[in-house]
Amino acid sequence: MYESIGPDRFELISVAQDSGGPKAVDKWFDRASPTFRCVVDPTHQISSLFGWVNVPSAAWIDEDGTIVRSNEGAYPAELTIGFGLGKVRVGDNSFARATRDWIERGPDSEHVWSSTELAERLKPVDDDTRLAEATFKLALHFEAVGDSERALKHFAAAHHLAPDNWNYLRQGWTHKGTLYASVQVLKRQSHLNKNTDKSFYDPMGLPGENHRRYTQPEWLWTPAVRGLKRLLRR
Amino acid sequence: MIILANGKTKEVAQRSDDTENLWVRIGDLPRATGWQMKRRGMCFGDLCVPLPANRLEEWIADAEDWVWFCYSDFADMIGQKHVRDGDVWSLGSVPEVRRTGLESAIAPDFEMTERNGNTLRLSDLRGRKVVLFTWSSW
Numbered sequence: 001m002y003e004s005i006g007p008d009r010f011e012l013i014s015v016a017q018d019s020g021g022p023k024a025v026d027k028w029f030d031r032a033s034p035t036f037r038c039v040v041d042p043t044h045q046i047s048s049l050f051g052w053v054n055v056p057s058a059a060w061i062d063e064d065g066t067i068v069r070s071n072e073g074a075y076p077a078e079l080t081i082g083f084g085l086g087k088v089r090v091g092d093n094s095f096a097r098a099t100r101d102w103i104e105r106g107p108d109s110e111h112v113w114s115s116t117e118l119a120e121r122l123k124p125v126d127d128d129t130r131l132a133e134a135t136f137k138l139a140l141h142f143e144a145v146g147d148s149e150r151a152l153k154h155f156a157a158a159h160h161l162a163p164d165n166w167n168y169l170r171q172g173w174t175h176k177g178t179l180y181a182s183v184q185v186l187k188r189q190s191h192l193n194k195n196t197d198k199s200f201y202d203p204m205g206l207p208g209e210n211h212r213r214y215t216q217p218e219w220l221w222t223p224a225v226r227g228l229k230r231l232l233r234r
Numbered sequence: 235m236i237i238l239a240n241g242k243t244k245e246v247a248q249r250s251d252d253t254e255n256l257w258v259r260i261g262d263l264p265r266a267t268g269w270q271m272k273r274r275g276m277c278f279g280d281l282c283v284p285l286p287a288n289r290l291e292e293w294i295a296d297a298e299d300w301v302w303f304c305y306s307d308f309a310d311m312i313g314q315k316h317v318r319d320g321d322v323w324s325l326g327s328v329p330e331v332r333r334t335g336l337e338s339a340i341a342p343d344f345e346m347t348e349r350n351g352n353t354l355r356l357s358d359l360r361g362r363k364v365v366l367f368t369w370s371s372w
Contacts, residue, residue, distance in 0.1 A: 010363040013354065015346075017370045022349075024371050029349060037354055039346040045241035046368055048327055049342040061341045061364040065357060068339075074367070103363060115339035125329070131315040134326035137238045138317055141324065150319055174372045181372050 001076045001096045002036045010103050012036035015046045017055060019140050019171055043140055047167055048133055051122050054166040054201060058095065060102055060112075068112045069102070070122065071095065073201025078210075082182075092210040111206065132162035136171075143175055151175060164198070237266045239325040241344075248321065249295075249302050256306035256316065256323050257295070267305060267325065276308065281331060283312060341366075 002012045014036055016025035021042045029038055046052075050059055050070060058074035059067050075091025082088050098111040106112075113121070139154035155172030162168060169188070173181035192198045203211055235248040237258070244266040249257035264270045270277050275284035285293070285308075293304040306323075309316050315326035331342075341364075345355045356364070 010365060011359050013356075013364060013366045015366065015368040017368045018372070020371070028371055038349045039354060040349065041241075041346065041368070043238075043241045045344065045346070046366070048241075049344060050366070052368060056367060056369040058365060058367045059341065061356070061359075061366060063361050063363060065341050065360050066339050067341045076367070099365060106363070118339050125327075127313075127315065130313075130326040130329065131317065134238075134315045134317045134324040137326075138319055138322060138324040141236070141238055141243060141322055142319070154319065170370070170372050178372060 001099065002034075005100050005103050007035060014038045015041045017041045017044050017047060017167070019043075019143055019174070042144070043137060044167060044171070051125065052167070053162070053164060055170075056091075058099075060099070062106070066115070067118055068107075069098075070113075070118065071202075071204045073204065092208070094206040094209040095204060097208070098206050128161045132158045132165065132168065135161060136165075136168050139172065148175070166200070235321040235323065237323050237325065239266065240268050247300070249297055251297060253321075255304050256309070256318070257297075257302040258305045259300045260294075260303050263303060263305070268328075269305075269308075271303065278328060278331060281328075283330070286311070 014029075014034060016029065016038070018024045018040070019042050022040050025040055041047075047055075047057065050057070050067075052070075052072055054072045056074055056076075057072045058070070060069040062068050073091070074095040076096050078089065078091050078093055080087060080089055098109075102109040102111055135154050136158035139151050139158060142148075142154060143151035152172070152175060155168065155175065158168045159165070159172060170181055170185060173184045189200055192200075199211060203209065235246060237244050237246055237256075244262075246262045246266045247259055258266055260271055268278050272282065274282045276282065289307070289311075293307055295302045295304070306316060309325065313329045317324050317326075341356060343355065343357045345353060348354050356366075
């Protein structure tokens with residue numbers, strides 16, 4: 001996205017939000033051999049500042065330092081992640097299209113938000129949310145110093161206080177291993193899809209947007225697997 | 235004791251005769267909490283909060299050869315959440331800083347180190363359009 005729009009036209013800051021630090025994210029950065037600005041954010045500082053509860057998330061900041069758009073599930077493109085049976089298609093191209101439009105047309109872009117719109121769309125930060133944030137940082141600290149028991153205790157407490165924060169959940173699950181975390185994400189998504197009207201990401205409100213930007217592996221929905229699941233339930 | 239605040243981890247001295255409250259040496263306040271004591275009160279960047287005159291005696295104490303400030307009481311006053319486990323204190327974001335930022339829609343400033351070692355401060359990029367993007371390996 002950065003190269004195709006034009007590096008001289010804007011600054012792209014890519015924030016790797018991962019308590020594993022450089023060790024966890026270096027291979028991803030190296031694979032992309034990025035030409036834009038890259039930072040590692042082990043304490044989820046950027047998400048705390050911008051109020052994001054999931055990844056990927058993105059904000060547009062104009063020349064005056066004003067936020068003119070902020071979205072969760074803002075994928076730079078439609079991507080395929082995982083392999084074999086675990087292959088998942090994620091994201092869509094709508095955010096990249098809108099970003100290109102904003103870079104070209106600035107405040108005239110129809111995708112720019114007013115400050116009123118921004119205030120309305122940003123999630124409210126109540127007492128529990130702020131306590132959850134402090135608790136989550138405590139969990140990250142104990143994880144970093146190798147105190148797994150206390151880390152897990154505080155990850156759980158943070159989730160209890162802010163049940164809709166996927167960052168807290170996913171980072172906490174990752175403490176038990178990335179495979180465990182991936183399975184838990186799928187299980188929780190499936191549970192939410194079946195039992196609630198909550199989606200993994202809030203709608204961005206962009207033309208051509210795929211509302212389910214994170215979907216389960218397709219094989220889970222093949223007739224054979226559905227039949228097997230029905231049999232197992234009996 | 236350890237204080238987690240503003241994405242940083244700082245080790246600071248602890249007042250040994252009262253470990254129930256978070257007492258911080260006045261000189262340690264800026265590096266540990268981001269707040270600085272000034273004539274106008276307590277200041278966090280451009281934001282200054284006057285200290286209530288009737289609490290000063292309780293909140294500022296001479297002990298163990300140092301001057302200490304009862305940060306946990308101050309945090310309660312400004313609505314900043316804090317949680318502790320043993321000698322580790324974690325401070326949430328400052329509501330007033332967040333509220334001011336959101337009302338004006340000014341992007342909250344931050345300073346981080348780029349992978350290439352350069353210091354990145356968002357406010358240094360004024361005059362350019364910025365796309366800020368988070369992702370993770372999980």
